[in-house]
Amino acid sequence: MRILLIEDSERLTESLRSGLRKLGHAVDIARDGTRGLSYARCNPYDVIVLDLLLPELDGLSVLKRLREEGNQTCVLILTARDTVDDRVHGLRQGADDYLVKPFAFGELVARIEALGRRKTDLANPTLRIDDLEIDTASRRVKRRGQILHLTPREYALLLLLAKRKGEVVTRIEIEDHLYDERTFPQSNVVQSAISSLRAQLAVPGARPLIHTRWGRGYLLDEEPP
């Protein structure tokens, strides 16, 4: 998933970015409300993690403007404000979730991933494509009953393709979802990642699931259309 973290604490954003990237997510950071709004307008994020007390433009104003502009990206408010009124107000302004500081990193990740699933209307955390099984809750992937040990980035790529099963996903879309502003992917980085994922999925007796559409992108399906 590609995540936007709008938070002014440098130490907090750095540790969150590291942890989320380790889990295969692309993370962009904005340290003030104005920049956060600008990033959210320009990039297709799966989830926005939003602090409320921000320099220049406060979090609720950012959220309000996004919703007024029709931006429906899932927003998780991460703040030190802990009263019931604050939570209710935040959720009524259009936030999808609310987490109070200090928080457990694991809980934040679980909430971000739950919001990611909500975005793709995944009521069931398990995706099945032919003999491939992806448990999005535990991030476990099996093929023909065999557990596959994917890297976070391979998992993120597989999940992106699986969520759009049967659709061609362009190279730019893959780059947008897998790489954040800090990463400058080479021209063959997507191709390399696809190759790596194909190799991981190639268990004995299984047929290829990732298909290339030259000049357009890649799709994941049981059989090529």
Next chain:
Amino acid sequence: MKSIRRSLLISLLGGVALSAMISGTVLHRQSRAVLTAQFDAALKAKALLVAALLEIEQGRLEFDFQPARMPEYMGGEEPEYFQLFLEDGQVLYRSATLGSSDLPHRFGPVEQPEFFDLLLEGGREGRAAGLRVTVVGEAADPSGGSEDGEDDEPEQQARAARIDVVLVAARARTELSAALASLRRTAWLSGSLLALLVLSVVLLSVRRGLLPVNTLGGQVARIGVDSLSRRIPADALPLELRSMVEKLNELLDRLEQAFLRERRMTANFAHELRNPIAELQSATEVALAWPDDEELGQRAICTAQAVSVRMGELIAGLLRLSRVASGQAQLEREEVDLCSLVERLWAGLEHQARERELCLEHRTPAGVTLKTDRALFTSVVSNLLENAVQHATRGTSIVCGGRRTGPAGFEWTLANTASELRQSDLPHLTEPFWQKDGSRSDSSHSGLGLTLVASITEALDMQLAFRLDGQFQVLLSHRDSGNGRA
């Protein structure tokens, strides 16, 4: 527990009851006296009527009583009595109604007869009037008198006889007793009715009078922690309560402000704690999740170190604030040269000021000293100068100047541009943990600096004031109280 209603009822009812008793008694006595006086007057008149029948003829006392003209002395349903005595008690005449019994031989002069109660025959209550009358008449003529009547007058005068006779007249006082009994009954009845009426009126009046107090009590009782913004309308209240309610509303204003300040402080303090803890928790959890990643581990250690330093500073600031506010800080007063103090402190800030293109216009004349605690006063000036350097608009001047206002009085001002500061911010400047930047992004400040400055200046008997008039001005002063200390 004291009750206004009870006190009012007791005092009003007690007062009214006492007044009613006194006035009732007086009225009763007065009425009885009037009735008795009327009765006595009638008795006296009757006695005088009887006395008028006495005459002296030829030296002999004659009593021309005609029973037919005064049948009441003969008997009947309402008999009356009289008895004639000589002054020495010798009985001259008794009315037939007395039979053989006597009336008491008590009397007064005719102008002021003696009236007294007595028991008549058959045990009836009666009243009598005893008076002494002097009967004047012709004395007996020892010579048989002159035939021609010449020169009689002086002789007649010489021969006039005077006999003092005591007349006691009595009659039953049934009518008087009945009238007095009726008066008593009427007095008791009207008194009881009056008491009931007064009780009702007093109860109603006290209730009506206390209604605004009860309403006010209810309104005050409904004001709680969650409704401190509520105010009691004073216009509809009686004059006596209005000033009290106005004072109460002022108190509520202050209480609300104090609560709001407390809440802001708590929220800011919570924020001040939550953020570093969140940083620490995230950094350590991420590092623990990937223990092989040295960079994450290193970052977690750096974060832990930075957070612990910040928390330590926060706690030190709080402890210092607590010590100063509770008066535990020991004051050691000595002469402090204001000019050299500012110059020394500015030297430490010069590098930072240069980076922000700020310069200091120092207008304190040399030799201005004040007697104060050097360490605490230094921390005040240092804090104010640091604030000025950090918040003044880049490329501007910071102006400070001091002067003596008396043997122990002085004024010191510090002015700088502060474009972000608003007039509404001024009351919050000394609140603990308050920061102009609502996001509190600047982790190098906890918002305790000016709180400490305010506490220290108070401990040093100084006044601290802020003004925003184009520039942000801090005014530090000490009034000359004549004790020679600042």
